[in-house]
Amino acid sequence: MDxxxxxxxxxxxxxxxxxxxxxxxxxxxxSVLWLIVVFFAISGHYILLNAQxxxxxxxxxxxxxxxxxxxxxxxxxxxxxxxxxxKNSWMKIIxxxxxxxxxxxxxxxxxxxxxxxxxxxxxxVGDIGLIQNLGKTLFTDYAVPFEISSVLFLSAxxxxxxxxxxx
Amino acid sequence: xxxxxxxxxxxVIMMFCSFLVKNRGSYxxxxxxxxxxLLVANILxxxxxxxxxxxxxNMLHFxxxxxxxxxxxxxxxxxxxxxxxxxxxxxxxxxxxxxxLIFFVLCGVSVLSAYNNMLMLFIGIEIxxxxxxxxxxxxxxxxxxxxxxxxxxxxxxxxxxxMLMGIALMYGGTGSFQLEIVRAAGKANGTVLSFLxxxxxxxxxxxxxxxxxxxxxxxxxxxVYDGAPTVFTSFMAxxxxxxxxxxxxxLCEVRMVETGLDIDKTFGxxxxxxxxxxxxATLLVGNITAVxxxxxxxxxxxxxxxxxxxxxxxxxxxxxxxKEGILVYSVAYSLATIGIxxxxxxxxxxxxxxxxxxxxxxPVLAAACTIFLLSLAGIPLTAGFFAKYYMLASVIKTGSxxxxxxxxxxxxxxxxxxxxxxxxxxxxKDGEASTEEITPSFKTGLVLLSALxxxxxxxxxxxxxxxxx
Numbered sequence: 001m002d003x004x005x006x007x008x009x010x011x012x013x014x015x016x017x018x019x020x021x022x023x024x025x026x027x028x029x030x031s032v033l034w035l036i037v038v039f040f041a042i043s044g045h046y047i048l049l050n051a052q053x054x055x056x057x058x059x060x061x062x063x064x065x066x067x068x069x070x071x072x073x074x075x076x077x078x079x080x081x082x083x084x085x086x087k088n089s090w091m092k093i094i095x096x097x098x099x100x101x102x103x104x105x106x107x108x109x110x111x112x113x114x115x116x117x118x119x120x121x122x123x124x125v126g127d128i129g130l131i132q133n134l135g136k137t138l139f140t141d142y143a144v145p146f147e148i149s150s151v152l153f154l155s156a157x158x159x160x161x162x163x164x165x166x167x
Numbered sequence: 168x169x170x171x172x173x174x175x176x177x178x179v180i181m182m183f184c185s186f187l188v189k190n191r192g193s194y195x196x197x198x199x200x201x202x203x204x205l206l207v208a209n210i211l212x213x214x215x216x217x218x219x220x221x222x223x224x225n226m227l228h229f230x231x232x233x234x235x236x237x238x239x240x241x242x243x244x245x246x247x248x249x250x251x252x253x254x255x256x257x258x259x260x261x262x263x264x265x266x267x268l269i270f271f272v273l274c275g276v277s278v279l280s281a282y283n284n285m286l287m288l289f290i291g292i293e294i295x296x297x298x299x300x301x302x303x304x305x306x307x308x309x310x311x312x313x314x315x316x317x318x319x320x321x322x323x324x325x326x327x328x329x330m331l332m333g334i335a336l337m338y339g340g341t342g343s344f345q346l347e348i349v350r351a352a353g354k355a356n357g358t359v360l361s362f363l364x365x366x367x368x369x370x371x372x373x374x375x376x377x378x379x380x381x382x383x384x385x386x387x388x389x390x391v392y393d394g395a396p397t398v399f400t401s402f403m404a405x406x407x408x409x410x411x412x413x414x415x416x417x418l419c420e421v422r423m424v425e426t427g428l429d430i431d432k433t434f435g436x437x438x439x440x441x442x443x444x445x446x447x448a449t450l451l452v453g454n455i456t457a458v459x460x461x462x463x464x465x466x467x468x469x470x471x472x473x474x475x476x477x478x479x480x481x482x483x484x485x486x487x488x489x490k491e492g493i494l495v496y497s498v499a500y501s502l503a504t505i506g507i508x509x510x511x512x513x514x515x516x517x518x519x520x521x522x523x524x525x526x527x528x529x530p531v532l533a534a535a536c537t538i539f540l541l542s543l544a545g546i547p548l549t550a551g552f553f554a555k556y557y558m559l560a561s562v563i564k565t566g567s568x569x570x571x572x573x574x575x576x577x578x579x580x581x582x583x584x585x586x587x588x589x590x591x592x593x594x595x596k597d598g599e600a601s602t603e604e605i606t607p608s609f610k611t612g613l614v615l616l617s618a619l620x621x622x623x624x625x626x627x628x629x630x631x632x633x634x635x636x
Contacts, residue, residue, distance in 0.1 A: 110363075149290050151178070151275075151294055158271075159298065159301035167259055167260060167307065
């Protein structure tokens with residue numbers, strides 16, 4: 001067990017703990033702050049998998065931009081624990097059962113695939129996560145989806161104008 | 168490739184039209200012309216003439232089946248724009264933008280009918296969905312439309328999340344997004360696929376079932392179809408839904424090659440039984456709930472779930488007959504639904520009572536409406552009959568699950584009840600059905616559409632012959 005594996009397990013524990021705290025926290029602002037911790041832990045995993053670019057983008061875009069927006073919205077809406085609507089206990093039970101089934105399926109999927117277990121951390125293995133190679137594949141192999149996704153963004157922009165502009 | 172690029176370009180052209188062309192009435196003529204050129208471009212693609220030479224690195228695979236479906240989708244949209252394009256101008260001042268979004272949806276349809284890579288599947292589904300969220304909420308002053316758009320957006324985003332999760336799991340299992348590599352992995356393993364791939368495939372199926380509104384993932388359908396402006400419901404329920412099925416079929420072919428259908432047991436999941444349950448649930452929910460509806464628009468929303476149940480038979484049997492069947496079904500269902508919604512848009516009252524006595528006031532409208540409803544119910548001599556026939560025949564050809572056919576026929580009989588309620592209201596009940604002004608050209612359009620439906624109903628080979636030549 002070298003330092004990388006110790007790091008891997010620490011990050012995993014941190015990510016799981018923070019993710020549970022996101023759900024458990026009564027205060028939505030605390031939830032968002034814990035979610036930022038999750039993103040940091042996941043970024044750590046990306047670095048362990050030798051994907052530095054992805055790690056940085058994850059931090060800048062998710063932990064930075066999107067989470068700040070989240071915080072703003074929650075603070076503007078002024079949500080607090082009392083405003084939380086009472087949920088039907090049957091709905092809770094059904095939710096726990098279906099969620100638990102999904103969890104069982106995913107855990108068994110992860111456990112049964114033998115080749116994943118050995119690849120907890122692959123630092124310095126492969127260079128596909130480096131920005132140079134990412135750029136190359138993006139503009140050669142993945143040029144078509146890259147270009148076609150522009151239609152997607154264009155339609156989203158048209159939509160924003162149609163929905164957002166005053167009549 | 169022709170259809171993808173030309174439709175995107177026409178979307179941009181329509182955007183420019185919105186501020187360059189001052190005459191609002193001319194947007195729909197420009198859009199109709201655009202659809203015509205799009206249809207020509209797609210047919211050129213079928214004939215092997217490519218307008219653009221692009222190396223897609225095997226991301227897209229243009230089969231005859233997919234291209235032919237493109238033609239059907241574009242033709243249906245053309246019929247839709249010609250019949251109901253004028254109604255779009257009623258909702259806000261963004262008529263040209265609505266046509267833009269429709270062109271973008273067609274771009275998504277062309278991607279979905281050709282994808283060979285799960286990344287393209289994802290992009291295609293998104294290009295298809297995002298314009299629809301906007302079209303659903305385009306009636307901004309109407310609270311129901313707002314609610315429908317928000318509901319559709321949230322649920323759609325959630326199902327897209329599931330789809331991404333499925334794609335990620337399949338990537339984890341095979342190391343590639345390419346469909347043929349997924350297939351090859353299944354063959355190389357011989358008997359059992361890795362659990363990751365099966366889980367990923369299940370996730371993908373759930374999200375695709377959501378997109379085609381198969382039970383138990385149908386809960387969004389009635390609210391969204393009911394809340395959206397009627398013109399756009401018509402588009403959503405026809406072209407978009409059929410495109411969802413084409414994408415689903417391509418995905419199921421992966422399953423078929425992987426499992427060979429016969430070795431389901433060694434594979435661990437009995438896919439056919441899974442689909443049989445899905446079909447029965449969809450038929451049950453769609454048909455039984457439609458019986459109790461008071462509004463024709465909501466009844467049509469549930470009936471579209473029921474029709475989706477019939478289209479699911481193509482995914483169940485996955486043979487040549489099923490592929491032909493889904494094409495005939497797309498034509499029959501799209502044309503009839505576009506027709507019935509075109510009539511519905513003109514009605515002032517959407518309840519069954521609103522149709523009382525329509526036959527006396529507007530005999531042409533009532534007659535056309537009757538033909539559309541008969542086609543949806545699957546009465547012989549209309550296109551809907553052969554659509555259902557092909558679907559059931561494809562199941563019989565697989566040699567098992569004959570009981571599924573019997574159940575389907577029973578539910579088809581149930582569907583006759585609620586379709587005939589409209590016909591009964593139009594012909595046998597007295598009342599003052601009030602419609603908006605009906606122009607002679609609209610009437611001519613309806614008559615031509617009914618004639619087309621009967622023509623396909625008499626000669627379904629008319630649709631299929633083009634498929635092979």
